[in-house]
Amino acid sequence: MSANVAALFYLAAGVLFILALRGLSSPATSRRGNVFGMVGMTIAILTTLGLAAPTATSWILILLGLGIGGFIGAKTAREIPMTMMPELIAAFHSLVGLAAVFVAASALYAPSAFGILADPANPALGIKGGSLFEMALGVAIGAITFTGSVIAFAKLSGRMSGKPILLPMRHAINAALGLLLIFVIYSFIQSAGSAWLFWLIVFLSLLIGVLIIIPIGGADMPVVISMLNSYSGWAAAGIGFTLGNIALIITGALVGSSGAILSYIMCKGMNRQFLSVIAGGFGGETAGAAAGGGEQKPVKLGSAEDAAYVLGNAGKVIIVPGYGMAVAQAQHALREMADALKKKGVEVKYAIHPVAGRMPGHMNVLLAEANVPYDEVFELEDINSEFSQADAVYVIGANDVVNPAAEEDKNSPIYGMPVLQVWKAGTVFFNKRSLASGYAGIDNPVFYRDNTVMVLGDAKKMTEEIVKALAH
Amino acid sequence: MARAVLLTLTAVMFMPTAAFAAEGGGHVSPSVYEFMVFVIAVFVGYYVVWSVTPALHTPLMSVTNAISSVIVVGALLAVGVSLTTSDSAVAKIFGFLALTMASVNIFGGFLVTNRMLSMYKKKDAPAKKDG
Numbered sequence: 150m151s152a153n154v155a156a157l158f159y160l161a162a163g164v165l166f167i168l169a170l171r172g173l174s175s176p177a178t179s180r181r182g183n184v185f186g187m188v189g190m191t192i193a194i195l196t197t198l199g200l201a202a203p204t205a206t207s208w209i210l211i212l213l214g215l216g217i218g219g220f221i222g223a224k225t226a227r228e229i230p231m232t233m234m235p236e237l238i239a240a241f242h243s244l245v246g247l248a249a250v251f252v253a254a255s256a257l258y259a260p261s262a263f264g265i266l267a268d269p270a271n272p273a274l275g276i277k278g279g280s281l282f283e284m285a286l287g288v289a290i291g292a293i294t295f296t297g298s299v300i301a302f303a304k305l306s307g308r309m310s311g312k313p314i315l316l317p318m319r320h321a322i323n324a325a326l327g328l329l330l331i332f333v334i335y336s337f338i339q340s341a342g343s344a345w346l347f348w349l350i351v352f353l354s355l356l357i358g359v360l361i362i363i364p365i366g367g368a369d370m371p372v373v374i375s376m377l378n379s380y381s382g383w384a385a386a387g388i389g390f391t392l393g394n395i396a397l398i399i400t401g402a403l404v405g406s407s408g409a410i411l412s413y414i415m416c417k418g419m420n421r422q423f424l425s426v427i428a429g430g431f432g433g434e435t436a437g438a439a440a441g442g443g444e445q446k447p448v449k450l451g452s453a454e455d456a457a458y459v460l461g462n463a464g465k466v467i468i469v470p471g472y473g474m475a476v477a478q479a480q481h482a483l484r485e486m487a488d489a490l491k492k493k494g495v496e497v498k499y500a501i502h503p504v505a506g507r508m509p510g511h512m513n514v515l516l517a518e519a520n521v522p523y524d525e526v527f528e529l530e531d532i533n534s535e536f537s538q539a540d541a542v543y544v545i546g547a548n549d550v551v552n553p554a555a556e557e558d559k560n561s562p563i564y565g566m567p568v569l570q571v572w573k574a575g576t577v578f579f580n581k582r583s584l585a586s587g588y589a590g591i592d593n594p595v596f597y598r599d600n601t602v603m604v605l606g607d608a609k610k611m612t613e614e615i616v617k618a619l620a621h
Numbered sequence: 622m623a624r625a626v627l628l629t630l631t632a633v634m635f636m637p638t639a640a641f642a643a644e645g646g647g648h649v650s651p652s653v654y655e656f657m658v659f660v661i662a663v664f665v666g667y668y669v670v671w672s673v674t675p676a677l678h679t680p681l682m683s684v685t686n687a688i689s690s691v692i693v694v695g696a697l698l699a700v701g702v703s704l705t706t707s708d709s710a711v712a713k714i715f716g717f718l719a720l721t722m723a724s725v726n727i728f729g730g731f732l733v734t735n736r737m738l739s740m741y742k743k744k745d746a747p748a749k750k751d752g
Contacts, residue, residue, distance in 0.1 A: 159694075166688045167665055173673040173681050176741035183680075183738060186688055187731050197694040203701040210700050214717050218724025225725075226732035234679055234737075241686040241730060244722040248692050251719035255699030259712030262702040263695075279652055378682055385689045390655055392695050398655055402662030404685040407670045411678060503675065510678030514737055522744040528675050 150199040156395055158196040163399030165189030170403060176523050193396045231518040232475050235507040236306040239374055243298035245381040249291030249388050250351060253284050256391055257347050263392060267341070275341025280391050285334040287387025288347070289354040294380040296358030301373050304362075305507055311367025319364060320428070326357050365426065368549070370507045371415040372426045379408025411509050418503030418529075420555075420566035448584065451602035453611055456543070456578045457618030459602075460486075463540035465496040467532065469569055470512050471505045473546020473582070477608035480519035483545060486612050487521070489619040498535070499526040500569050502550035529567055539574040546580065546608045552593045563591055577601045580611050680737045687730025693723035 165185045172182015203211060229237050256263045257276070265280035266272055276284075303309035316322065330353045337346040365373050386401025416423050460466055468487065474480060487497045499521065505512045516526055536542065544551055547569075554561035555568045571577050572595050579601055595601055604611055673681050699716025702709045 162691065163662070166691070167662075167669060169684055169688060170666070170669045170673065170681070173677045173684070175674060176677065176738070176743075179677060179680065179738045179741070180735065183684060183731060183734050186684055186734075190688065190691060190693075190727055190731070193691050193694055194697065197697045201698055201701040203697075204703070207701045210713070210717050211697060211720065214696075214700065214720035215724045218721040218726075219728040222725040222727065222729030223732055226729045226736060229733065231737070231740075234683075234733075237729075237733065238679075238682050238686065241683070241726050244726050245686065245689045245692065248690070248696065248719040248722040248726075251715040251722070252692055252695035252699060255702075255712040255715040255719065256695070257712075258708040258715070259699065259702040262698055262709075262712070374682070378685060381689050382685065385692050386659060388692055388695055390652070390659075392698070393651060393655060394694055395655070395658055396691050397694060398659050399662040400688050400691045402659050403666040403669070404689045406663050406666035407681060407685050410667065410670045411682070414675075414678075501675075508679060509682065510676060510680070513676040514679045514740070517737070517740040517742075520740075520742070523676055523741050524744050526676060 150196070152200075155196050155200045158192055159394060159396035160399075162189040162193040162196070162396040165192070166396075166400050166403060170407065189396075231515055232478055233306070234514060235370065235374060235511065236302055238508060239298045239302040239305055239377065242374075242377045242381045243295050243302065246291045246294030246298060246384055249381075249384040250288050250295065252388050253288040253291065253391065254347070256280075256284060257342060257344065260342070265391065278338055278341075281338045281342055282334075283387055283390035285337055285347075285350055287384050287389075287391055289330060289334065289350055290380055290387055291384035292351050292354030293358040293361070294377055294384055296355045297362045297373075297380070298358075298377050300359055300362040301370065301377060304367060305370060305374075311370075313366040314363040316360070316364070319360065323357065323360055326353060326360070329353060330357065361427065364428070367507075369419075369421075369426050371504050371509055371511075372412050372419075372421075372423070374508045375408050375411035375415055376427075377408070379405050379412060382406070382408055415504055415509060418567065420563070446597045448596050449602050451578065451604050453604065453614035454618045455602060456604050457615045457621075459576050460490060460541050460543065460578070460615070461493050461495070461619050463490075463495055463575070465498075465535075465539045465541075466490055467536060467539045467542050467571075467574065468497065468499045469542060469544045469547050469551060469571055470499065470501070470516070471545065471547025471550060472507060472511075473548075473580075473608050475506055475511065475515055475546070477546065477610075479545060479609035479612050480515045480521075482609050482612040482616060484516070484519040484521050486543075486616045486619070487525075489616055493619070497525065498532065500529070500532045500536075501526060502529055502547070502567075502569055505547060505550055529569060533570055536570045537573040541576045541578065542571045542574040544571055544577060544579045545612065548581070548593055549591065551595060552591065554591065554594055557594075561591060571595065572598055572600070575600065578604050580604050580606070580608055582607060676741070677738075680734050683730055683734045683737065686726055687734060690723040690726035690730060693720060693727060696720035696723055 166189045169182045169186030172178045260266050260276045265276050267274045267277045304311050333349050382401050382404025389397030389401050490497050501512045551569050551571045555563045555566040696716050696719035699712050702712050
């Protein structure tokens with residue numbers, strides 16, 4: 150296959166990847182989009198095999214690698230519970246990052262196979278300066294993505310506390326490491342591809358990846374995971390430039406901007422500056438029971454029967470799910486509750502805050518898993534005006550995203566964050582495990598309002614009890 | 622449009638890449654063409670991703686994961702290098718590791734995306750069960 154024909158095939162693969170993302174503009178076209186993506190990938194792989202014309206032993210290795218990786222990937226994709234999706238995405242990001250590092254390493258050790266020698270007739274001259282620069286960028290971003298994602302994975306899966314780890318002088322340390330990294334990259338290019346400088350770049354980047362993610366708290370994970378998504382794209386683009394591969398360059402650009410946009414949407418959902426999220430230190434795993442000290446404000450406590458009675462007699466109910474629903478795996482019980490309400494003639498809608506959960510779109514996937522139709526699920530801007538017409542609201546496992554302090558209290562750390570105005574509804578049933586504050590560690594005035602009834606207990610158990618009470 | 626400007630700036634970060642490769646002379650080097658493709662793709666990505674419905678942001682992340690595994694093309698080249706020196710053996714090993722990881726992502730990414738997307742259904746439509 151000539152290089153020109155191959156380039157056109159790679160371009161076709163890139164276009165198919167664009168169509169794969171385009172399909173996601175609506176659930177109706179999304180599965181077709183996914184098929185486009187798979188076809189694009191197949192084209193890219195077959196083109197490369199046609200171009201490289203591997204020997205018999207290489208074929209064995211290729212089939213072995215595809216087989217092992219494919220088996221692990223397919224098995225994971227089939228078995229992973231939907232609640233573990235954030236961890237899975239973080240794990241996938243780490244693999245893209247590591248693969249970028251390894252591909253760059255291969256290119257360093259066998260430059261002639263990648264066509265990046267400064268002078269193919271004289272390999273002693275080393276690798277082209279431009280290729281070295283692209284390679285260094287790709288490998289640095291790849292390594293940062295790898296360790297960053299591993300830390301994000303550990304935090305999301307609870308293997309590591311979600312509490313921010315704040316090293317003294319961490320900004321100075323990071324800045325120094327960053328400058329050192331730039332210097333080493335410069336030396337690497339000057340050296341025409343020294344192996345030990347390459348591995349020094351890898352080492353420094355791995356370290357930076359750890360250091361930039363550990364100070365970021367659990368509540369900011371949606372930003373982190375989007376940011377790492379973006380990094381994995383830029384890493385792929387860097388490698389794409391090294392290899393001169395159009396499919397890889399287009400994909401890197403797509404993924405890079407996708408992650409950047411998601412980070413922007415998540416930051417806007419929290420009214421936070423991207424830089425302040427990256428600086429870290431906001432939001433621990435459990436910020437301690439705020440109800441412990443301070444003034445004792447009265448709250449109204451209710452039972453499942455109370456909730457069932459009011460919800461069952463309402464005309465319109467809005468359900469607000471949050472991360473607590475995911476933790477308790479309460480989505481199926483919740484859908485049963487909605488079904489029971491609908492049977493009684495109640496109109497049921499779901500309201501999703503952009504940063505509910507641990508990753509963009511987390512709640513939507515869980516509700517879809519529980520067979521909640523997507524046209525009953527609404528985004529913040531579309532439903533916020535409807536709370537005043539709702540007779541009752543059921544808040545399940547959400548807290549900060551329904552906190553009126555964000556609108557009313559200028560001193561609140563979350564002031565200015567868009568929130569779901571649940572307090573405007575007739576009655577608010579607030580399901581929580583305890584009266585502790587949310588991830589941001591901020592007290593929620595909704596608890597003490599006259600129209601709020603706290604139904605304390607495990608989200609799944611409480612919802613199941615409401616379902617039982619509704620059946621009576 | 623501030624966001625578009627920001628993205629352009631991000632893209633310009635990669636500008637030195639192209640500058641490095643432009644070695645004078647009368648013709649435009651391939652690296653510059655590649656850079657042009659990159660900048661245009663950033664903009665295409667920008668508009669395409671903004672049109673993605675927020676409900677599908679999780680599948681968006683998993684599918685971008687899957688497609689960024691197109692880095693497998695580099696891994697395939699590396700696995701295919703002919704064994705002449707000890708360095709090429711090292712390259713082959715790294716290539717094989719990269720290939721295996723990228724394959725996990727390709728299969729895992731597309732399949733898990735498909736599994737998620739098959740769960741999204743409209744009101745009163747029967748759920749499509751994935752196999």
